[in-house]
Amino acid sequence: MNRIAWLFFVLILTVTSVASYRADPGEFPAFYFVFGALGCLLMLGITKGVAKKLLSRKEGYYERS
């Protein structure tokens, strides 16, 4: 991504965090950003790491058997 896209990205994150803080100062303003990042890593780790090794087969697997 180019710099403008990154800038836009940071801007959105900042605006939403500020809005979140103003709505509920008791909650971490970027909570869902962190949740989303960790959740995405977890999902990729489970699916691409564990599940893929255990469950993926070559195309035509059923037709060959």
Place this chain on the structure above:
Amino acid sequence: MNGLELPPVIFFLAGAALLPLLPAAGRAGVCVLFPILALVHIVLLPEGAEFEVAFLQYDLVLLKADGMGRMFGIAFALVAAVAGIYAWHMRELRQQLAAMSYAGGAMGVVFAGDFFTLLVFWELMAVASALLVWAGGTSRAGAAGLRYLIFHLLGGSLLLAGIVMEVSATGDLALRAFAEQVSAGKILILLGVLVNAGMPGLHAWLPDSYPKSTVTGSIFLNAFTTKTAVYVLAVCFPGWEVLFVCGLIMALYAVSYAVLANDIRLILAYHIISQVGYMVAAIGIGGDFALNSAAAHAYNNILYKTLMFMGAGAVLFMVNETRLTHLGGLFRRMPWVVVLYLVGGAAISGLPLFNGFVSKSMVMDAVYGRDLGYYLLALASVGTFLSVGIKLPYYTWFYRETPRELKVRWNVPANMIVAMAILAVICVTYGVWPSLQYAQLPFPEDFSAYRTDFVVKAIQIPLATFLVFWFFRHKILGEAKIVLDTDWFYRKPSPYMGAFVLDGVNRFFGACESALDRLIERRIVPPFRNPLKTLGFKPGSGDHFDPDMDRTSLGSAVGLTLLVVVVAVVLSL
């Protein structure tokens, strides 16, 4: 009764009956016009309208107009009409007939007022949808269609058994909400409905069959079966706690498979289950608000998921390929399809200004307070955006130059673009003016989706997901492989089971048939080959009757005739 109190299914069945009588161009018009007529009819249906038919000692209710049925009915009719536009160029009568009957079956289910009517239309859907899978025309589609039909006949049988038990126990045939007191009949009905909803363990028919249908067939398939199941769950099992757990499992299980899948229609097929999981979870919570959220999410899902299937269908139409590992760089050849698909992608991801945001916020609000369930559904929404919001469009239309082995058609038919545009406009309209949606809900509602916490969550989660995807984008695509699902348990052993059961039976009957053939050949046929030899009249003649050798002389024939005449004369005296 006035003319308005007719069941909307009549429009679809009349359209289906008319189709074989019309030329190809006229048939395409019927597939659009009759759903529109049904849509207008449903909108004008008076609240509480009923249409009953006497059958044996029962009064069958073919129409029961309430808020829930009307909401599903509007979505079905709308999507059937738009799918008719999308399929305008398709002239195959068999597919058109199946699609109209299928939509009619779905319409019959959501307006049914009793279990018997529901069951009849339920089975109509099963058969018509299997025809749409078979329309794929390949050997894989044929096998998948057969598995699909077996699963649905199994589900239908469970439903029938449950209905019979429940009606014989209570004497009440009316479609109604069951109290959460477990009985065998209720459990069987629930299992029968969960087969159609795609509950993990009972779901493998869906990702197995939907991606193998035709470009237009999968549009219809995506819209009806699972959503009618959601409707029946909402009507019969509201507040059943077990459904909340089922919903969570569906949402997470299917989205994990969607992240792994390589075929774009397979990804979308898994997402049907995942999104239905949100609805089922909300139904499990029960109460007016949760049921409203389930109905709203089903309504929106029918719209945006159809839009996304249309985008995937356009790719299939253009390049006859749906595997991400074989696609790429198609943006310049189909820019409008990409833009319109992304509207669907944004809607399913729950981004603000799209209809999915409204209904997903409602579901999350209904689930709020059940911490683990809430965060598990939020995690599922991460997977949703990752797989259909970014992964699918990025590897299909961007990422690299179009692979040279792809044979790209000149352009996507205009009718396909128009259909996608209509759905995209509707998705945005409901997202920008959610009050339009609130007004349709089955129960009165004063919810507002555009609250700061909802908007923040709906933006920050996709933002983070996009960031992670971008860093790992070269590793996520993977290889052209399939991922085993629960269908392994019956597809893998099926050749051995076939060898054990079918081949054994076949061999036994084959041996019996051979023995019988030999017996007939040796004992029964020879006397008929030469009866004269068998009866001893011509001891020296051969095994086969030879006219030159074995035929009796003219004198013998005349003598025999005279003898018969004499005997007849003597007897008549």
